[in-house]
Amino acid sequence: MDQDKLFALALDASGASYSPYSRFRVGAALLCEDGSVFTGANVENRSFGLTVCAERSAVSAAVSAGRRSFVGIVVATPDAEYPVSPCGACRQVLSEFLKPDALVVFGSSAGARVETTMGELFPHDALHELGGGPRRDPTDP
Ligand code: THU
Numbered sequence: 001m002d003q004d005k006l007f008a009l010a011l012d013a014s015g016a017s018y019s020p021y022s023r024f025r026v027g028a029a030l031l032c033e034d035g036s037v038f039t040g041a042n043v044e045n046r047s048f049g050l051t052v053c054a055e056r057s058a059v060s061a062a063v064s065a066g067r068r069s070f071v072g073i074v075v076a077t078p079d080a081e082y083p084v085s086p087c088g089a090c091r092q093v094l095s096e097f098l099k100p101d102a103l104v105v106f107g108s109s110a111g112a113r114v115e116t117t118m119g120e121l122f123p124h125d126a127l128h129e130l131g132g133g134p135r136r137d138p139t140d141p
Contacts, residue, residue, distance in 0.1 A: 001031060003074065003115075007107055010076035013039035013054065020044065026054035026084070027076045030062050033069035038062035055090040059097065072103035083107050083114045091122040100128055 006029045014027030019042055026042040040057025052060075055075060062070070073094065077084040083106045086094065094104070100119030107113035119125075 001035065001037065003103075003105060003113075006031060006037065006072070006074040007076055007105070007113070009037055009039055010054075010074045011078060013041050013058075014076050014078055015041075017041040017054070018043045021046070021048065021051075024077070024079050027078075028054040028058040029074045029076075030055075030058040030070055031072045031074075032062060032067045033071055034067070036067065038065065038067065053087060053090050055086050056093050059093055063097070068097060070098050070102060072105070073098065075104075075106040076108075077106065078109040080108045081110045083112055085114065086121065094118060095122045095125050095127060100125065 009029040010027040012027065013029060014025040017025035017027065019025055021044050028040045030038045038058050038061045040054045040061055042051065042054045043057060044051045055073060058073065075086060085106050095118060098118040100117060102118040104118055104121050105113055105115050
């Protein structure tokens with residue numbers, strides 16, 4: 001699936017954002033190895049620290065549906081004039097499932113997009129540097 005289509009899906013997903021505190025909508029479209037796509041939106045909470053970003057919503061939706069192999073993620077921030085990159089918590093969570101060469105794209109309403117990789121966004125990741133790390137057999141629960 002091409003990047004424009006994924007961006008359109010991410011933008012559409014941002015429409016479901018629950019963001020009464022920041023008024024900052026975010027949508028994410030996660031492309032699975034099998035070609036399927038799972039989307040997510042940010043879900044805020046009045047206890048601010050419990051907010052779940054769009055990227056983590058998408059990962060939860062996909063993993064809950066039985067997917068674990070992802071080739072890329074596209075994030076849309078329609079309320080920003082500039083592209084907003086995934087937060088540190090999301091980088092950590094994405095790195096659990098996306099390999100260093102997986103594509104990561106984030107773009108704003110104004111059309112500017114940043115294209116990078118998981119490895120660029122989250123370098124020196126012990127999980128991958130250790131050759132898969134513990135409990136990385138796909139059949140593991
Ligand atoms: N947010 C995301 O969902 N993803 C990002 O990549 C950046 C930030 C959310 C968290 C919060 O609901 C709002 O955007 C403002 O930070």
